Amino acid sequence: METNEWLNKELEAIKRWEKGQNGMMIWDRVGRLPYKLLDKITPKFIHEKIGVLLDELGSYVQTGGRYLINEKAAFKRLEASAGKPVGSLDEAAQLPISAMDQASAELTTQRKKVAAFQGASTGIGGIFTLAADIPALLAISLKTLQEIALIYGYDPKVKSERIFIVKCLQFTSADIVGKQAILKSLSANERQGEVMSELQGWREVVYAYRDSFGWKKLFQMVPVAGIIFGAFTNRSAIADLAETGSMLYKKRRILERLEEIQNSDI
Numbered sequence: 001m002e003t004n005e006w007l008n009k010e011l012e013a014i015k016r017w018e019k020g021q022n023g024m025m026i027w028d029r030v031g032r033l034p035y036k037l038l039d040k041i042t043p044k045f046i047h048e049k050i051g052v053l054l055d056e057l058g059s060y061v062q063t064g065g066r067y068l069i070n071e072k073a074a075f076k077r078l079e080a081s082a083g084k085p086v087g088s089l090d091e092a093a094q095l096p097i098s099a100m101d102q103a104s105a106e107l108t109t110q111r112k113k114v115a116a117f118q119g120a121s122t123g124i125g126g127i128f129t130l131a132a133d134i135p136a137l138l139a140i141s142l143k144t145l146q147e148i149a150l151i152y153g154y155d156p157k158v159k160s161e162r163i164f165i166v167k168c169l170q171f172t173s174a175d176i177v178g179k180q181a182i183l184k185s186l187s188a189n190e191r192q193g194e195v196m197s198e199l200q201g202w203r204e205v206v207y208a209y210r211d212s213f214g215w216k217k218l219f220q221m222v223p224v225a226g227i228i229f230g231a232f233t234n235r236s237a238i239a240d241l242a243e244t245g246s247m248l249y250k251k252r253r254i255l256e257r258l259e260e261i262q263n264s265d266i
Contacts (some may be wrong), residue, residue: 002097004261007254010097013249019180021171054137060142061162065143068157074150077103093153097253101246103151108242111144116235123230135232141169144238145245152249168245172237186248 059065075086082099085181086092092100115137122133148157154161164186171182 002257004258006095007097007258007261011251013259014247016252017247018035018183021176027067041078053138056135057138061159061166064157067139067146069143069146069150071150074103074107074147077106077147081106089150089153089155090256092150093253095153097250097257101117101250103244104148104242104250107144107151108239108246111140111242112235112238115140115238116231117233119229119230119234121230123226123228124224125226133201133230139238140234140238141241142244145169148242148245148249150180152253154244154249154252164243168248171239171248172244220252241253 038163054114056065056067060067071089074094078086078092078095078099082095086095112242113115118136118140122129133220142165145168149156149161149165154164156162156165167186174182
């Protein structure tokens with residue numbers, strides 16, 4: 001049984017994590033500079049790829065586009081963690097949070113390996129394959145966050161959940177002011193309409209996502225050497241993103257459980 005005390009203890013741990021998100025590390029802040037300086041000499045095909053990403057992310061927010069995933073994979077992870085069949089989102093939402101945490105951790109481990117392989121593969125050709133790496137990593141990111149949503153019992157087919165997922169993307173690469181604003185907008189006390197209105201242009205997500213590569217991604221432009229840096233940066237990016245998604249979705253589930261306990265006591 002998840003007691004009121006246990007839920008509050010887990011909630012406090014998440015709040016400590018939130019306070020620890022003090023924005024970008026110094027190398028990440030410096031890392032934004034090279035992209036700004038190199039913007040004018042960046043090959044046209046990379047700029048065109050960014051334009052495609054803008055359209056794709058907009059399509060994802062509106063309809064899910066080609067990024068929507070099947071629920072079965074998430075349910076299988078939950079079944080393995082919970083030791084019981086899971087056939088619907090309602091059943092997933094009723095599972096112990098500890099089982100959700102375990103499934104999310106296993107997903108994170110698997111996706112970090114995929115991202116590292118992706119980064120290493122596209123790092124072989126340096127700048128000529130970097131254009132393929134950015135959209136590939138975005139796809140892995142969106143699919144990872146959607147599966148985390150399903151693991152904690154939320155449906156990414158619903159537009160408001162897709163907006164929540166884009167907010168998680170924003171949070172990962174935002175500075176401290178941006179993180180605080182996003183946490184406020186994702187508060188459980190916000191009305192759904194207010195959360196949706198807080199999404200002030202999904203285009204900023206792609207540019208922030210690109211800029212967050214910074215100087216670390218510049219190393220990936222060097223053939224062969226890019227294999228190591230490509231694998232490392234992609235793995236780190238997915239690790240940070242999965243942690244953000246798990247923490248923020250877990251927080252929502254805990255707050256809902258606490259509210260259920262409170263209502264049952266009335």
